[in-house]
Amino acid sequence: MSKPRFLLVVFPAQGHVNPALQLAKRLVLIGCDVTFVTTIRAHRRMITKGGGSGGGNDNNIRDNNFTPPNGMSFTPFSDGYDEGFDKKPVDIIDYISELRHHGTQALKDLIQSGNNEGRPYTCMIYTLIMPWAADVAEELEISVALFWVQTATVFDVSYYYFHGYGDLIRDKYSNKDYLGSLTFPGLPLDLTVRDLPSFLVASDSDSKMGSFIKFFQEQFDVIDKESQRPKILINTFDALESEALRAISIDKLKMIGVGPLFNPIDVCESDDNKSMISEWLDSKPKGSVIYVSFGTIAVLSKLQMEEIAKGLLNFGRPFLWVIRENDKKAEEQEEEEEKLSCRGELEKLGMIVP
Incomplete structure (x- = not known):
């Protein structure tokens, strides 16, 4: 009997890549073959920086000569931004x-190639903001599952937003009832508007957040129309969110x-840089440090970074500011002034x- 063969289709953001990489490794460990599909840009970042966990510190991938374990392969595709966004809007x-x-x-070509080789894919797993991947799986009659990289509670709240609770949430936000209680079926805690993901309470004038609402709406529309009962794999565990x-x-x-x-190496081992950060954090009063990070998608302009810097100085509190390598490179390429x-x-x- 041939091995189950998985396509793991991953949105090119580190918060998606890191857990998806760990999921792929677990599938390989139980005897599956996995083809990891993401953009060329994200794949390059995995190889040069590592993709183990939030710190991107997987020793197996940090080496540019990384060889995937048996049963795991990478097939990156071009999204038209192979060299990054270069601070362009x-x-x-x-x-x-x-x-x-x-x-x-790219997915259709890959699936067709597998069929031609006599090694068809048996299941596709895709991450958030990639609902079109599910459409491809449905069209080509491949079993499909969504990999939700956030918590089960966030999934539930998002699901309810698009299934009868959206008006209630929007009304509370528009009326500035930020602390009013929100109760969702099956969830043990009452929530408030301030507890919800920011994209769910975005105003109409916020075009960027409004766009994310549309993306999530499309995601849940795809889930609703699946011909079989949708399967949602969630980055959580029963003892935490039963x-x-x-x-x-x-x-x-x-x-x-x-x-x-997550990558256990990040928990069990530390390098000099991690020790330095930990020692610095331990030297500060509890709850005093501001954490600043904008993920792997946002590209900040020079003016925006200056404004953030001035805000931090004006506030006067200790801070930990994550500036990605590509941001630092862009900064170094600019004139000294x-x-x-x-x-x-x-x-x-x-x-x-x-």
Whole structure:
């Protein structure tokens, strides 16, 4: 009997890549073959920086000569931004459209290639903001599951937002009832508007957040129209979110906790940089440090970084500011007078890390 063969289709953000990579490794360990599919840009980042966990510190991948374990392969595709965004304004709707266009064809070609080789794919797993991948799986009659990289509670709240609770949430937000109680079926705690993901309470004037609402709406539309009971793999575990994993009727969808998905190397080992950060944090009063990070998608302009820097200085609290390697490279390429004007003052007050 041939091995089950999985396609793991991953949105090119580190918060998706890291847990997806750990999921892929677990599938390989139980005897499956896995083809990891993401963009060329994200794949390059995995190889040069590592993709083990939030710290991107997987020793197996940090080496540019990394060889995937038996049963695991990588097939990156171009989304039209192979060299990154280069600080150019990119409309998120246009980008997602390009990603869909290039990704759909890449998946179809890959699946067809597997069929031609006599090694067809048996299941596709895809991450958030990639609902078109499910459409490809449905069209080509491949079993499909969504890998939700956030918690089960966030999935439940998002599901309810698009299934009867959206008006209530929007009304509370528009009336500035930020602390009013919100109760969702099956969830053990009452929540408030302030507890919800920011994209769910975005105002109409916030075009970027409004775009994410559309993306999530499309995601849940795809889930609703699946011909078989939808399967949702969630980066959590039963002992942590047992009620949240069962909050939505099992007749509607099947939620499966597959977490926690992190790289144990990051927990068991530390390097000099981690020790330095830990020692610095331990030297500060509890709850006093501001954490600043904008993920792997946002590209900040020089002006925006200056404004953030001035805000941190004006606030006067210690901070830990994550500036990605590509941001630092762009900064180094600028003329000396174009670098952060207050870098010296910043480093006296807080810590800047890659």
